[in-house]
Amino acid sequence: MKIDLTDTTASKINNALVHGRRAIGTPTIGMVLTLVIVTDEEHAYDALKAANEASREHPSRKLVVIKRVSRSPRERAKARLDAEVRVGTSAGAGETVVLRLYGDVIDHAQSVVLPLLLPDAPVVVWWPVGSPVDPKQDPLGALGQRRVTDTYAAEDPLADLTARASRYTPGDTDLAWTRITPWRSMLAAALDQQHAPIVSAEVEGESYNPSAELLAMWLADRLGVPVERTVSDGPGLTAVRLETKNGPIVLDRPNGSLATLCMPGQPDRSVALQRRDTSELLAEELRRLDPDVIYESALKYGTDRLGAPAPEAADAPKAAEAKAAPAGADAGAKPAAPAKKAAGGGKKAAGK
Known part of the structure; x- marks a missing residue:
């Protein structure tokens, strides 16, 4: 069911939601969170489609905020709010409100969204594109x-990573980090079977790929070894190589779907490492709403330190520390490590 409201208010939108639920015979609310999607008209369809698919795992009220920039000064002076209220099958599992803001109301989007939030339910704000450098300071992000x-x-992922590291606030996260969850899980499982010290590592992927940079920073941060970031034609991440005293551990994915895991003293194995859709990434992020301390630590390591000489050779406790931080497991921040020197050796980070 779809209800169109022109030049409306938050109160009228709430009334339309109640009317829509009653009309389809579901007067009760069974949603677990409010998902605020801040996007533009061009990307609204794809973002809402991904959110609807993710809502099958996380029933939610989805508020899509689209800021419509007026062309003339006269139009910009007129504040207006249009809305589409969707309930039932067209809204996934939950409810959807598409908000189109015009004129001065664009600068006060939070005042429109605030009355529409579900009471006593967590709020997640998602920017598919055009995210602020400091999400916590954004009026909607707050x-x-x-x-x-x-x-x-x-536009410049590496510069964006650096800026986000300096402004990180607990609760911030990045789908570029979520994309490497299977890689982190696979590498952690591989290290569980190897007890030789890690000497160095190499991460291979497309240029200007923030997921490759984050994976390299995670390895360097957790293992305390130099990590080189090399460039390939993709797609996305293509390989990780860990040099150990017993020989290399290699996870190679040349085609974006099937990877080969090579380990010393064991036969090569094929493992599924498919690139995932946005809906799967979003659903993973909605599974836990506590701060991701492992992401914070990797992000703050810094792309400029990749390839730096290690302060000391990696030892067994550090290798065990990496194994203890599989994908999504943020509990237990790493113990304090000796200060690492600024980047001076090794290959240059991609795109720099």
Whole structure:
């Protein structure tokens, strides 16, 4: 069911939601969170489609905020709010409100969204594109317990990673980080079977790929070894190589779907490492709303330190530390490590 409202208010939108639920015979609310999607008209369809698919795992009220920039000064002076209220099958599992803001109301989007939030439910704010450098300081971002961005959509992903590291606030996260969850899981499982010290590492992927940079920073941060970032033709991440005292551990994915895991003393194995859709990434981020301390630590390591000489050879406790931080497991920040020197050796980070 779809209800169109022109030049409306938040009160009328809430009334339309109640009317829509009653009309389809579901007067009760069974949603677990509010997902605020801040996007433009061009990307609204794809973002809402991904959110609807993710809502099958996380029933939610989805508020899509689209800021419509007026062309003439006269139109910009007129404040107006249009809305589409969707309930039932067209809204996934939950409810959807598409908000189109015009004129001065664009500068006060939070005042439109605030009355539409579900009471006593967590709020997640997601920017598919055009995310602010400091999400917590954004008026809409300040409403959320979790703020989801995507550095992959930035014009300069590496500069964006650096800026986000300096402004990180607990609750910030990035779909570029979520994309490497299977890689981190696979590498952690591989290290569980190897007890030889890690000497160095190499991460291979497309240029200007923030997921490759984050994976390299995670390895360097957790293992305390130099990590080289090399460039390939893709797609996305293509390989990780860990040099150990017993020989290399290689996870190679040349085609974006099937990878080969090579380990010393074991036969090569094929493993599924499919590139995932946005809906799967979003659903993963909505599974937990507490701060991701492993992401914070990797992000703050810094792309400029990749390839730096290690302060000391990696030892067994550090290798065990990396194994203890599989994908999505943020509990237990790493112990303090000796200060690492600024980047001076090794290959240059991609795109720099």
